[in-house]
Amino acid sequence: MPISLHPASEFTTDQLTALLNASYDDYATPIRFRPHQFDFFIHAHDILLSQSLVAQAGDVPIGVVLLARREERGWVAGLGVAPEHRGRGVARALMSNVMEHARTLGLQRLQLEVLSDNAHARKLYEDLGWQLGRELLVWERDEEQGPLPIHRERAVKMEPRPLLEGLDGYRYDFKTPERYVFKARKGLDEEMSLLAGFVTMADQLAEVRVWR
Numbered sequence: 001m002p003i004s005l006h007p008a009s010e011f012t013t014d015q016l017t018a019l020l021n022a023s024y025d026d027y028a029t030p031i032r033f034r035p036h037q038f039d040f041f042i043h044a045h046d047i048l049l050s051q052s053l054v055a056q057a058g059d060v061p062i063g064v065v066l067l068a069r070r071e072e073r074g075w076v077a078g079l080g081v082a083p084e085h086r087g088r089g090v091a092r093a094l095m096s097n098v099m100e101h102a103r104t105l106g107l108q109r110l111q112l113e114v115l116s117d118n119a120h121a122r123k124l125y126e127d128l129g130w131q132l133g134r135e136l137l138v139w140e141r142d143e144e145q146g147p148l149p150i151h152r153e154r155a156v157k158m159e160p161r162p163l164l165e166g167l168d169g170y171r172y173d174f175k176t177p178e179r180y181v182f183k184a185r186k187g188l189d190e191e192m193s194l195l196a197g198f199v200t201m202a203d204q205l206a207e208v209r210v211w212r
Helices: 013-024 036-044 089-105 119-127 160-167 198-204
Strands: 003-007 052-057 060-070 074-080 109-111 155-158 179-184 205-211
Touching: 003 060, 003 089, 003 109, 003 119, 013 060, 013 074, 052 089, 089 109
Parallel strands: 074 109
Antiparallel strands: 003 052, 052 060, 060 074, 155 205, 179 205
């Protein structure tokens, strides 16, 4: 069955969420969105659905690549193909075309992240001319060890509302390397994203601490 590529903007949030979840179903790091979480992800990361692509086999979506843009910088925010459709050149077609979209947009830099042990993905990117920029380390901690030991002298209590109001435009300004921790009152729905509904969450938070 022939493969065709279409702008992701032609698909609904529900369709894109289902496709991305299916494509990452066997990923080393668990990734699973609900539609409202995926919608927030799109807006928070400045993803251009009109320049992102969905691959279809007939009328069945089988793969997706997401292109984000901030000024002259671009980021491949996700690339995935449903397991049963891999090995047919779908990922290569998606990446090649989204790279052409980045050139058309005049992006000066295009970046992505890939797990170091994802040999197939790394081989694809290398074949397409990508070069290693830097290595990011991810630290893991057994939950039985409890929370990370944060230096209390560097943590300062703050009122939730002014902090959340200040975060309302966070995606446009990353000048300060601050970390934000929200401690919710008992009963707050866990499905509320930590960075979603900033001001409306203020009255539902028991404590906010910020440290550098």
